[in-house]
Amino acid sequence: MKSSLVQWSLTLGAIGSLLAGHWLSPAPALALPEEQVLQTLAPVPVFVVTEDNFPLFVVLQPNADGEAPPANVPVSGVFIRLQDAQAFVENLQQRDPEGSESLEIEVVSLAQVYELERRLNEEAAANEIEEDPEFIFVPPDDQRDNASQILEESGRSSANFSGVPLFLARAVNSDDPNDTNYLTIQRGEEARVPAYFTREQVDQAINLFREQNPDDNGNLEIEIEVISLEGFINSLQTRNEEDLSKIVLVPHWETLQLLQQASEQAPQVPSEEANPMLPEQ
Numbered sequence: 288m289k290s291s292l293v294q295w296s297l298t299l300g301a302i303g304s305l306l307a308g309h310w311l312s313p314a315p316a317l318a319l320p321e322e323q324v325l326q327t328l329a330p331v332p333v334f335v336v337t338e339d340n341f342p343l344f345v346v347l348q349p350n351a352d353g354e355a356p357p358a359n360v361p362v363s364g365v366f367i368r369l370q371d372a373q374a375f376v377e378n379l380q381q382r383d384p385e386g387s388e389s390l391e392i393e394v395v396s397l398a399q400v401y402e403l404e405r406r407l408n409e410e411a412a413a414n415e416i417e418e419d420p421e422f423i424f425v426p427p428d429d430q431r432d433n434a435s436q437i438l439e440e441s442g443r444s445s446a447n448f449s450g451v452p453l454f455l456a457r458a459v460n461s462d463d464p465n466d467t468n469y470l471t472i473q474r475g476e477e478a479r480v481p482a483y484f485t486r487e488q489v490d491q492a493i494n495l496f497r498e499q500n501p502d503d504n505g506n507l508e509i510e511i512e513v514i515s516l517e518g519f520i521n522s523l524q525t526r527n528e529e530d531l532s533k534i535v536l537v538p539h540w541e542t543l544q545l546l547q548q549a550s551e552q553a554p555q556v557p558s559e560e561a562n563p564m565l566p567e568q
Contacts, residue, residue, distance in 0.1 A: 324523045328397035331536050333365050334372040337393045361420045368427050426451040433486040434513045450515035453482040454489040458507040479535045
């Protein structure tokens with residue numbers, strides 16, 4: 288019999304509490320070890336706009352509703368998709384052609400962003416600077432819409448959700464609603480819970496499970512859980528819980544393929560081997 292690539296075999300705690308929250312917090316004594324946090328974030332590629340080999344920081348203006356960010360706080364966007372970073376640069380170039388000539392888009396890992404913001408925060412604190420720079424994650428609009436739809440359909444308000452959505456699959460036993468398990472992928476002897484950056488990826492994983500386990504479909508009610516990337520990273524820093532170490536971030540396949548094609552130009556490009564949790568195409 289063909290062994291299953293995906294299974295429902297792991298029960299996690301209340302991961303719904305990872306819906307929101309600022310992603311970088313002072314690390315308390317109960318946080319996961321720093322090395323483990325970096326290992327979790329390292330396989331995920333993101334895109335930043337740089338100027339002279341350093342992330343571009345800007346002071347945000349009030350939005351269309353007149354809401355302004357914290358005064359004089361410089362922020363730098365961390366884009367999940369290359370297309371969104373390109374659109375941001377194109378907008379700047381249209382508004383200020385001369386001032387944006389030196390802008391470039393660089394690919395880095397989430398771990399690098401994490402380390403840089405922590406260093407900038409430490410430097411700001413040492414120099415008693417109140418408005419220390421911040422990185423903000425920019426989610427793809429379509430995945431933010433997908434997350435809002437899932438939350439609304441499950442009876443939860445999407446107004447409470449902010450940030451970059453991550454999608455997990457869980458199954459509820461129709462004979463016992465308390466019997467809830469998350470989709471896992473086997474990594475050696477360990478079962479890991481994949482958190483996908485797109486709804487399409489989690490749908491693909493669910494369909495793969497159904498194809499490989501037709502006998503299990505009748506008594507399982509499959510749901511999609513939405514958490515935020517920011518809340519997940521915040522929890523890595525503030526909660527030393529075994530459940531968190533079982534979650535693995537799965538980057539978008541298209542992004543990985545794009546970066547692999549441009550590996551000669553892009554520094555430290557994550558590869559398939561860096562995240563062996565990706566399901567087969």
